[in-house]
Amino acid sequence: MTRSRLVVISSLAVVGLGVAGALGALYLDPARAAVGPLPPEGLALPADTRFVMGFDVHRFVASPFYARFGKGQGQSRPPAFTELEEKTGLNPERDVDRIVVAGRAATKGQEGGLLIVSGRFDRTKLSRAIETETKGVTSKNHEGTTIYLFREGAASGARAAAFLDDDTLILGSAESVEATVTNHARGEAPLRSNAGLMALLETVKPGATFWAVGDQSVLSRLPLRIPAPGGEGAVSIPPLKSVVVTGELDPLVALEMTGEASDAKAAQNLADVVRGFVALASLQASQRPELKELASAVSVTTEATRVHVNLRLPYELLDSLQPRRPVAEGSPALR
Amino acid sequence: MSERDTSRPVPFARAVRAMFDLTLEGMVWSRRSVLMAFLLGLPIVFAIVYRTVLAAHLPPRVTPFDFYGGIVVFYYLRFVVPLAALFYATALVADEVDGKTLTYLLTRPVRRESILAGKFAAYVATTLSLSLPAVVVTFFVLMTARGRAGLGGAVPDLLRDLGVLALALLAYGALFTLMGVLLKRPVIPGLLFLFIWEFMANLPGYLPRFTLTAYLRSLIRHRPAEEGISEIFGQVLPTALCLEVLGGAVLVCLAAAAWIFSTREYVMDQ
Numbered sequence: 001m002t003r004s005r006l007v008v009i010s011s012l013a014v015v016g017l018g019v020a021g022a023l024g025a026l027y028l029d030p031a032r033a034a035v036g037p038l039p040p041e042g043l044a045l046p047a048d049t050r051f052v053m054g055f056d057v058h059r060f061v062a063s064p065f066y067a068r069f070g071k072g073q074g075q076s077r078p079p080a081f082t083e084l085e086e087k088t089g090l091n092p093e094r095d096v097d098r099i100v101v102a103g104r105a106a107t108k109g110q111e112g113g114l115l116i117v118s119g120r121f122d123r124t125k126l127s128r129a130i131e132t133e134t135k136g137v138t139s140k141n142h143e144g145t146t147i148y149l150f151r152e153g154a155a156s157g158a159r160a161a162a163f164l165d166d167d168t169l170i171l172g173s174a175e176s177v178e179a180t181v182t183n184h185a186r187g188e189a190p191l192r193s194n195a196g197l198m199a200l201l202e203t204v205k206p207g208a209t210f211w212a213v214g215d216q217s218v219l220s221r222l223p224l225r226i227p228a229p230g231g232e233g234a235v236s237i238p239p240l241k242s243v244v245v246t247g248e249l250d251p252l253v254a255l256e257m258t259g260e261a262s263d264a265k266a267a268q269n270l271a272d273v274v275r276g277f278v279a280l281a282s283l284q285a286s287q288r289p290e291l292k293e294l295a296s297a298v299s300v301t302t303e304a305t306r307v308h309v310n311l312r313l314p315y316e317l318l319d320s321l322q323p324r325r326p327v328a329e330g331s332p333a334l335r
Numbered sequence: 336m337s338e339r340d341t342s343r344p345v346p347f348a349r350a351v352r353a354m355f356d357l358t359l360e361g362m363v364w365s366r367r368s369v370l371m372a373f374l375l376g377l378p379i380v381f382a383i384v385y386r387t388v389l390a391a392h393l394p395p396r397v398t399p400f401d402f403y404g405g406i407v408v409f410y411y412l413r414f415v416v417p418l419a420a421l422f423y424a425t426a427l428v429a430d431e432v433d434g435k436t437l438t439y440l441l442t443r444p445v446r447r448e449s450i451l452a453g454k455f456a457a458y459v460a461t462t463l464s465l466s467l468p469a470v471v472v473t474f475f476v477l478m479t480a481r482g483r484a485g486l487g488g489a490v491p492d493l494l495r496d497l498g499v500l501a502l503a504l505l506a507y508g509a510l511f512t513l514m515g516v517l518l519k520r521p522v523i524p525g526l527l528f529l530f531i532w533e534f535m536a537n538l539p540g541y542l543p544r545f546t547l548t549a550y551l552r553s554l555i556r557h558r559p560a561e562e563g564i565s566e567i568f569g570q571v572l573p574t575a576l577c578l579e580v581l582g583g584a585v586l587v588c589l590a591a592a593a594w595i596f597s598t599r600e601y602v603m604d605q
Contacts, residue, residue, distance in 0.1 A: 002356065002359075002360060003360075003363075003364070004356075004359040004360045004362075004363040004364065005356075005359065007363050007464060008359070008363070008460045008461070008464045011463075011464035011465070011467070011468045012463070012464060012467075014468040014471065014472070015467045015468055015471055015497070018468070018471030018472070018474070018475065019471070019493075019494065019497070021475070022471075022474075022475075022486075022490040022493050022494070023490065025483065025486045025487045025490060026487045026490040026491070027487075028487070205488045205489075205491075207485050207487055207488030208488065248398065248485075250481075251398060252397075252398065254398060254401070299558050299559065301558055301570060301571050302570050302571065303553070303570070303571030303572070303573070304571075304573050306571075308558055308571070310558045310559075312397075312401065
């Protein structure tokens, strides 16, 4: 073998090893789930689910975003969490791994949503807390699973909670919880029949701190006209068929949004609307220098019927965009 | 042992292989390769500096993945990969003409197309060997800077980037091979193509479709924020169209280069 061939083969071996290692990392990635970022228990969601979103609680809690905005001023953790831990033994910052929020078709009303909470629970203490601390709670056995029912007879519909297994708690409307428990108990995965949502979930990068996918029926509730920049008149927003959002919070707030419009022209219009707002922010940079950075933090591209918006917001920029608090009298700053 | 029929040219595949070996030996061990290895490997240094200095001491404004994406888009795809293709591919024939060694090749009992095919194969092997390992090492140095979190999610982007960079080397290589057989001094027109013509990718409407870089950029998923007109008119072309156009460009350019090379009369200056 010539020296040159040896160089080529060695180089390609480095590439081969790298690719093999990368595929191994992809296969062994703890964030790898059943479909895209959706955990296996999420497939038990009803087939008419219209949007799904998820949070990686550990990464959220460890992020600078939570440190700045999630906790109360000068507190180590939100007061509600302290109270929750006292009553149920559950420390959300420590015990919850992941939260998945799902919403169903408009016919199920706004109360048709579901929360799937994965983590490590003291099931006995939590069950006792539900039974003793909540007024008017009843329970029933459904497909071998205890379902706790709240607010039965309320106009907005009964709410329910149940443990799918030791590590998974679901909360939401009684009908949705029952449907999910049934599917889980029978080993069914009705969400797989929702081809549109499955296709959207496949596009989400696993490992994101938070993500969301939604189809047309969810987006149809959004306003199609928004106030124009400068406050005069209104700007029409082309309707979207689907939206996919992924985000990271460390070391900066990074958002990637992909919206699918009805046609290429509508996508271009939507991109122009976003660019218009960014351009307006740039124009105001002479009065507020921090807005100049905001303009360069946004990237908008179109791909046939899709619009990609890429947002990168450093925490310093977020701080500068916060309204300044008036300095209290007698504070050290005035002395 | 059977003797070859000397009245016929050497079989195409054997001639290509012999030409590949000969060209590879001269291409890998050349000053051009030292320079290109330095330029293509420079992002590894950037990645190490980011990991050891920038990430630790400066306010974290760019995530490792964003930094990697910026390197792939701005450094590799827009700058150094087209430049590597220019310097290697235009020289495939031009160097033989300048060195007055083309006569020795053309007087061999081989088809001229096999000479070009062997040289192009050597170009592809050399440039892939120099560029792809650097991309892989840069990826791992950056993506493990904050532990293994997020590494798995970025793997599809790495695979896509490797594919797109290989396609970029093929597409630019085919074009510059054509320029190399067509023009006596192909480097200056090649530089003008890269840094003037390809700028059209930043313009609105259909103009980006007359460039190679617009199709290549559309195939990768990194979308770093930009300022200026490229941001205002940013558009991503459909993947199928990009693959068709780039594949077509490679075939057309290589076929045209082979036809010109096999029919052209080369007169060596004395």
